[in-house]
Amino acid sequence: MEKYSSVEIVQENPSSPVFTLYLNRPLHSNALSLQFFTEFPKALSYLDNNPNVSVIVLSGKGKHFxxxxxxxxxxxxxxxxxxxxxxGRSGERLRRQIIFMQEAITAVERCRKPVIASIHGACIGGGVDIITACDIRYCTEDAFFSVKEVDLAITADLGSLQRLPAIVGYGNAMELALTGRTFSGSEAKSLGLVSKVFGCKADMEEGVGAIAEGIGAKSPLAVIGTKRVMLKSRDLTLNEGLDYVATWNSAMLLSNDLEEVLSAQLQKRKPSFSKL
Structure with a gap:
């Protein structure tokens, strides 16, 4: 497995299908270096193509996410x-660089395996870009968030302005993006940005670990299908989304996983699925 300077892949339990991808610049509060934008999608691609991985937890080393x-x-x-x-030419080079950085964040969505954000401490600017691309988000009580780019005289360009409105609503996203204000974990929960707030980092690690293990025990075909159909349907009309999932299931529904679920229910046991 390739070694990285800005991120680290850890399998906390050798028998678990849950792997943790850490942002790993704790002395810099995990601020995103240019190297991150090369390493992050590489690490996600490795995890996506590793058959031993079913779920990815995204976390930050040190005091902040x-x-x-x-x-x-x-x-x-x-x-x-x-x-x-x-x-003109320098602007075009900058545009290509921004698109390259955008692609690194979008790699979270392109990863077939679900990515769960586990957020503590600061989640600012590019951190919000990253978590809005994740599939599920949790945080601690001490977590705080800010769509900060406007205070740096920048229009946020790595995904927050595109993804955040679908998560918290257009009006809320506009207010957060224009003010750049800091908001708490409890407000993030009330806005729908996170699904649950944990009392401390240890509680969150335990709780998110249990949730990830539960997802990892399900049919991998059903899990990756659910992620893909949800993301695709975001950009489709209702009828187009229904047509897409019908096409998806016409290829994936009649699987060994379905047979295993039915057999396990009859035998009153937990189903066991092949790796993907």
Missing amino acids: CAGIDLKSLTSLTADVQASSDR
């Missing part, structure tokens, strides 16, 4: 544009 993009990275991104005498 993510303090946003590293300001040194931001400076290096803009330096080329400011130094160039050709505004």
Whole structure:
């Protein structure tokens, strides 16, 4: 397995299908370096293609989940544009770089396996971009959030403005993005950004671990199908979404997993599924 400088993959339990992907720059509050945008999608691709992995928990090492993009990275991104005498060509290079960074976040959605965000401490700017791409989100009571880019004279460009409205509602997303204000874990729960608030990090790790294990025990075909159909249906009309899931299930429904579930129910035992 490849070693990374900005992230780390850990299998907490050798017999578990749940793997944890850590943001791993704790001395920098897990601020996102330029290297992160290369390593993060690589790590997700490894986990996606590893048959021993069923569920991914995304967490942060140290005191915070993510303090946003590293300001040194931001400076290096803009330096080329400011130094160039050709505004058009330097702007096009910057556009390609932004799209490259966007793709790194979108890799969370492209990963077939469900990704659960486990958030403590700060989740600011780029951290919000990341968690809005995740499938489920949980946090601790001490977690705090901010769509901070407007305070850095930036229009948030890595996904928050596109994904957050579908999660918390258009009006709430607009207010959070325009003010850049900090909001708490309990407010994140009331907005629907997170599904549950835990009292402390240890409680969250235990609770999220149990939830992830429960998902990991289900049919992997059903789990990846649910994720894919939910994401696809977000961009479709109701009838188009129904047509998409009908097509999906026409290929996936009649599986060994379905036979195993029916057999397990008759025999009053837990089903056991092949790795994907």
